[in-house]
Amino acid sequence: MSRLVVVSNRVADPRKTAAGGLAVALADVLNSTGGMWFGWSGKVIEAADGGKPGEARQHTQQAGPVKLVTLDLSREDHDAFYVGYSNGVLWPVFHYRLDLADFDAGYVAGYRRVNQLFARKLKPLLQPDDVVWVHDYHLIPLAAELRALGCGHRIGYFLHIPLPPSLIMAAIPGHDWLIRALFAYDLVGFQSRGDLRHFDRYVEAEAGAQRLGDDGRWRAFNRTVQACAFPIGIDVEEFQALTDAPEAREMFERMRKEYSRRKLLVGVDRLDYSKGLPQRLKAFRELLKSYPEHRDSATLIQIASPSREDVTAYTDILHELESLCGSINGNFGELDWMPVRYIHRTVARPRLPGLYRASRVGVVTPLRDGMNLVAKEFIAAQDPADPGVLVLSRFAGVAEQLPDALLVNPYDIEGTANAIHLALTMPVEERRVRHQSQMAVIKKYDVHWWCQSFLDTLAKAEAEVTGTPWLRL
Numbered sequence: 001m002s003r004l005v006v007v008s009n010r011v012a013d014p015r016k017t018a019a020g021g022l023a024v025a026l027a028d029v030l031n032s033t034g035g036m037w038f039g040w041s042g043k044v045i046e047a048a049d050g051g052k053p054g055e056a057r058q059h060t061q062q063a064g065p066v067k068l069v070t071l072d073l074s075r076e077d078h079d080a081f082y083v084g085y086s087n088g089v090l091w092p093v094f095h096y097r098l099d100l101a102d103f104d105a106g107y108v109a110g111y112r113r114v115n116q117l118f119a120r121k122l123k124p125l126l127q128p129d130d131v132v133w134v135h136d137y138h139l140i141p142l143a144a145e146l147r148a149l150g151c152g153h154r155i156g157y158f159l160h161i162p163l164p165p166s167l168i169m170a171a172i173p174g175h176d177w178l179i180r181a182l183f184a185y186d187l188v189g190f191q192s193r194g195d196l197r198h199f200d201r202y203v204e205a206e207a208g209a210q211r212l213g214d215d216g217r218w219r220a221f222n223r224t225v226q227a228c229a230f231p232i233g234i235d236v237e238e239f240q241a242l243t244d245a246p247e248a249r250e251m252f253e254r255m256r257k258e259y260s261r262r263k264l265l266v267g268v269d270r271l272d273y274s275k276g277l278p279q280r281l282k283a284f285r286e287l288l289k290s291y292p293e294h295r296d297s298a299t300l301i302q303i304a305s306p307s308r309e310d311v312t313a314y315t316d317i318l319h320e321l322e323s324l325c326g327s328i329n330g331n332f333g334e335l336d337w338m339p340v341r342y343i344h345r346t347v348a349r350p351r352l353p354g355l356y357r358a359s360r361v362g363v364v365t366p367l368r369d370g371m372n373l374v375a376k377e378f379i380a381a382q383d384p385a386d387p388g389v390l391v392l393s394r395f396a397g398v399a400e401q402l403p404d405a406l407l408v409n410p411y412d413i414e415g416t417a418n419a420i421h422l423a424l425t426m427p428v429e430e431r432r433v434r435h436q437s438q439m440a441v442i443k444k445y446d447v448h449w450w451c452q453s454f455l456d457t458l459a460k461a462e463a464e465v466t467g468t469p470w471l472r473l
């Protein structure tokens with residue numbers, strides 16, 4: 001059997017828990033298959049300590065069945081590649097936020113440089129029949145760089161974030177090279193059918209690609225690539241076991257006791273402008289205004305785990321949130337009731353199931369999201385006899401799979417408040433029916449299905465002998 005080599009910017013020890021959907025999902029996959037996980041160590045070397053652009057310190061360690069190989073990046077590379085191009089250009093544009101993009105010309109050079117560095121460091125570690133699976137927006141050109149070094153392996157790519165329509169993509173200076181780079185892969189996977197449609201339209205209209213049959217294959221730039229949707233899932237069994245574990249049970253009991261007179265709403269997100277947190281708080285404020293019966297009762301626990309604090313847009317949103325929470329508590333709070341409990345820390349994953357289960361409503365209302373695993377975890381943690389209700393943004397990838405959630409437009413503050421009211425007052429019979437159908441979907445399309453279906457499709461994809469000049473971007 002071929003060895004699986006996973007490449008992603010963020011690498012986590014699969015024996016430990018991590019915040020962020022990608023790290024959680026890949027740790028689950030690699031723990032069961034074994035193999036190698038290659039990426040950034042999370043460490044930055046300052047110039048004064050010898051950090052030089054295009055160079056890296058490499059570390060190798062064995063973590064159970066998984067070999068972890070990580071690189072420390074120089075400050076200059078980190079700032080241009082991670083902060084600059086990945087999170088200052090690709091993240092906002094791919095989440096439809098052109099207003100937040102910073103198209104500094106220096107960033108793209110750093111992005112290319114780090115992708116070349118990854119390719120140079122990875123190539124000598126590859127065995128002939130390895131299957132390489134590259135993840136996410138940080139590493140779009142990695143296959144092209146590997147091919148340029150003569151790498152003929154099967155290489156697949158999965159984009160964890162949304163792919164926007166062509167006209168939004170077109171705002172990125174030189175956007176066409178990004179899509180051309182995707183043609184160096186044998187298989188490209190997206191989270192949703194909507195993202196796949198955007199890819200299809202882009203390659204047809206902007207790259208003159210030719211569709212080959214109805215299995216997602218496209219021909220352009222002298223290469224064939226197959227593009228399909230593979231919605232990522234969670235490990236439902238593992239999550240349910242976490243829900244039954246003492247830590248989650250203890251959390252559940254504590255929350256139930258503490259909030260016995262009240263109804264809990266829960267939100268769990270990285271503190272990211274794509275997650276729609278200010279809009280969510282405004283919807284909660286609107287709920288308290290329009291439906292006074294929920295005053296002194298409904299309590300929103302919002303966990304906002306710190307993320308990308310070196311990007312300005314993330315510090316701006318932090319201040320906005322703090323001020324909204326303060327004003328809601330100031331205006332509506334009572335001596336014995338605070339409407340919002342805002343926690344700006346990462347909560348260890350084993351503690352989340354108990355919190356989800358004690359909550360009557362899960363509020364997952366991103367303005368855009370590739371998938372959103374929290375929505376699936378919330379469903380998996382519920383008691384089927386007395387389940388909570390999911391209020392879900394129609395703009396999260398997961399909405400395609402969960403039409404029985406209460407779907408909302410997060411920009412519509414009143415509409416979202418009405419949906420939360422509906423969730424808080426929904427009779428148990430209806431809650432059970434909705435929960436049952438959502439549970440069936442997340443069980444069927446779990447993380448094992450995601451991994452297996454991607455890797456099976458990759459194994460069958462047409463792999464071409466490469467190394468030709470088109471690979472030079």
Ligand SMILES: O=P(O)(O)OC[C@H]1O[C@H](O[C@H]2O[C@H](CO)[C@@H](O)[C@H](O)[C@H]2O)[C@H](O)[C@@H](O)[C@@H]1O
Binds near residue numbers: 370
């Ligand atoms: O690594 P960070 O910069 O700290 O950010 C954390 C991760 O966020 C993003 O997650 C995405 O992947 C999830 C799993 O597929 C998906 O459910 C979610 O909708 C996406 O936002 C990002 O794509 C990862 O690269 C980051 O590691």
Ligand SMILES: O=c1ccn([C@@H]2O[C@H](COP(=O)(O)OP(=O)(O)O)[C@@H](O)[C@H]2O)c(=O)[nH]1
Binds near residue numbers: 020269349
């Ligand atoms: O304080 C936190 C916040 C989030 N998470 C986990 O991080 C993941 C977030 O994934 P999601 O797909 O919802 O969004 P992302 O952060 O990847 O954009 C989920 O597994 C959460 O349980 C966590 O363990 N602790």
